[in-house]
Amino acid sequence: MSDTTHHPHHQQLIGLHVNGEQYEILTEPRRTLADALRHDLGITGTHVGCEHGICGACTVLLDDAPVRSCLMFAAQAEGARVRTVESLSDGRELSDLQQAFSAHHALQCGFCTPGFLMLAEGFLAERPDATKEEIREVVAANLCRCTGYQTIVEAIDDCAAARRRVAPTALAPAQDD
Amino acid sequence: MKPAAFTYHRARDVDGATRLLAELGDEAKLIAGGQSLVAMMNFRLARPRHLIDIGGIDGLDHLRTDAGGALRVGALATHHAVHTAPPDRLGPGHAVIRDAMRWIGHLPIRTRGTVGGSLAHADATAEWCLLATLLDAELTARGPGGRRRIAARDFFHGYYTTALEPHEMLTEITFPRPAPHAALTEFAERQGDFATVSAAVSLDLADDGALRGGRVALGGVDALPVRVPEAEEALGSGAPPGPETFARCAEAAAAAIDPPDDANGSAHYRRTLTRTLVTRACEEAMAR
Numbered sequence: 256m257s258d259t260t261h262h263p264h265h266q267q268l269i270g271l272h273v274n275g276e277q278y279e280i281l282t283e284p285r286r287t288l289a290d291a292l293r294h295d296l297g298i299t300g301t302h303v304g305c306e307h308g309i310c311g312a313c314t315v316l317l318d319d320a321p322v323r324s325c326l327m328f329a330a331q332a333e334g335a336r337v338r339t340v341e342s343l344s345d346g347r348e349l350s351d352l353q354q355a356f357s358a359h360h361a362l363q364c365g366f367c368t369p370g371f372l373m374l375a376e377g378f379l380a381e382r383p384d385a386t387k388e389e390i391r392e393v394v395a396a397n398l399c400r401c402t403g404y405q406t407i408v409e410a411i412d413d414c415a416a417a418r419r420r421v422a423p424t425a426l427a428p429a430q431d432d
Numbered sequence: 433m434k435p436a437a438f439t440y441h442r443a444r445d446v447d448g449a450t451r452l453l454a455e456l457g458d459e460a461k462l463i464a465g466g467q468s469l470v471a472m473m474n475f476r477l478a479r480p481r482h483l484i485d486i487g488g489i490d491g492l493d494h495l496r497t498d499a500g501g502a503l504r505v506g507a508l509a510t511h512h513a514v515h516t517a518p519p520d521r522l523g524p525g526h527a528v529i530r531d532a533m534r535w536i537g538h539l540p541i542r543t544r545g546t547v548g549g550s551l552a553h554a555d556a557t558a559e560w561c562l563l564a565t566l567l568d569a570e571l572t573a574r575g576p577g578g579r580r581r582i583a584a585r586d587f588f589h590g591y592y593t594t595a596l597e598p599h600e601m602l603t604e605i606t607f608p609r610p611a612p613h614a615a616l617t618e619f620a621e622r623q624g625d626f627a628t629v630s631a632a633v634s635l636d637l638a639d640d641g642a643l644r645g646g647r648v649a650l651g652g653v654d655a656l657p658v659r660v661p662e663a664e665e666a667l668g669s670g671a672p673p674g675p676e677t678f679a680r681c682a683e684a685a686a687a688a689i690d691p692p693d694d695a696n697g698s699a700h701y702r703r704t705l706t707r708t709l710v711t712r713a714c715e716e717a718m719a720r
């Protein structure tokens with residue numbers, strides 16, 4: 256099998272699958288996924304705060320798992336499904352998670368919100384039966400300088416509870432004791 | 433764009449990766465999960481001219497317990513995969529490893545960061561480095577010249593330096609024996625940060641509950657994770673497992689170390705943390 260090589264400064268063709276659509280972009284290998292989304296695709300819902308993994312504003316889903324899009328290069332996302340905050344709503348109505356954030360006042364300036372939404376979306380998909388304590392620990396991944404975390408935790412917990420009422424799930428085994 | 437320009441290579445297999453490493457020389461770096469490397473590149477603390485992406489190599493993310501009780505973890509297994517591994521692959525004998533994962537960063541770091549990347553990066557407080565030291569892990573490396581196995585005690589050389597040769601790549605880490613009565617705990621300024629001090633203890637308990645000995649390992653008190661024989665002596669003295677023995681063990685650990693004095697904590701503070709964390713790790717190990 257052959258290894259592939261892309262040269263610096265040379266633009267390289269990268270295929271990205273974002274929110275259900277396939278794109279091809281011409282960019283340098285050092286383009287992060289966050290920058291590729293924002294600058295090459297114009298999908299600007301994903302925010303960029305620190306660019307070294309601390310704030311979580313850039314969180315997106317990669318094959319359903321929450322990841323920091325500033326800590327990977329666009330080329331590393333080839334062959335994976337990327338989901339950004341734009342995928343949550345159908346364009347007319349907000350998703351249940353977004354509505355819960357609104358109802359609980361889980362945002363003020365909103366800069367951090369896309370990251371928190373995608374973190375919660377990925378986490379709840381894997382652990383629909385998450386306890387409030389687990390939610391509290393998970394949102395520690397991201398920084399919010401306005402709201403305080405209480406309302407964010409409540410929004411996510413409320414959304415999870417509502418989803419459970421609609422589609423009751425078997426209680427998943429606890430990961431931690 | 434924050435990082436310096438580089439040439440991107442995608443390795444299809446281990447031979448391809450090590451061959452590229454050998455061809456490209458010092459200017460090349462492997463990238464696995466990127467959770468340490470990309471942050472360093474965004475700061476331009478690292479400016480590799482060539483990146484060799486090993487993330488797509490098949491068959492290196494395995495996780496299984498052998499019939500003999502050894503746990504084998506592929507270098508590309510993520511922290512999250514270990515955290516959520518089914519019990520038939522990672523059983524109660526290695527629960528300390530599963531439970532340690534919650535201390536590593538946060539969920540979106542754990543979904544990308546890999547076991548091999550953590551060990552190769554060799555942060556003095558990284559949980560994988562402490563686990564490897566505590567449990568006498570064996571690391572498998574492949575290079576252009578073939579395969580070799582390195583004991584954890586020979587692997588870590590100091591701050592961010594290891595026994596890996598420039599053209600070698602880690603492929604697997606093996607934890608040779610189950611450690612059913614073991615625990616890792618730590619203190620960090622904020623949830624998910626690298627620890628200021630971390631402590632891990634494995635107790636050797638007889639079937640009748642008698643304490644036959646134990647191991648104590650610390651992170652954040654030296655340039656590499658260390659075992660503390662002085663503290664282990666307290667566990668092997670024939671004394672019953674309980675508060676007094678654990679307090680003597682913790683006291684011996686705090687006395688034996690010569691911790692750094694820096695912005696993350698004074699030497700005195702680290703010593704105090706060591707005392708508390710070793711006690712806590714003993715209690716948690718005992719409670720298993």
Ligand SMILES: Cc1cc2nc3c(=O)[nH]c(=O)nc-3n(C[C@H](O)[C@H](O)[C@H](O)COP(=O)(O)OP(=O)(O)OC[C@H]3O[C@@H](n4cnc5c(N)ncnc54)[C@H](O)[C@@H]3O)c2cc1C
Pocket residue numbers: 307308309461462463464465466467468469470471507535536537538541544545546547548549550552553555557558559560596600601602603624625626627
């Ligand atoms: C916000 C944040 C918090 C974090 N908190 C913690 C924490 O509390 N504890 C902790 O342990 N870690 C923490 N990390 C780091 C994380 O665990 C990384 O996953 C890990 O350090 C490196 O793994 P990686 O796969 O991402 O490696 P990479 O970043 O891809 O590579 C790291 C280094 O290892 C080399 N390398 C990678 N794979 C191999 C291999 N198979 N063989 C040889 N060399 C290899 C690379 O060349 C590079 O030099 C944190 C990271 C962030 C961003």
Ligand code: FES
Pocket residue numbers: 302303304305306307308309310311312313314323324325326
């Ligand atoms: S911008 Fe990615 S974590 Fe802050």
Ligand code: FES
Pocket residue numbers: 361362363364365366367368398399400401402
């Ligand atoms: S709402 Fe402003 S940073 Fe979170």
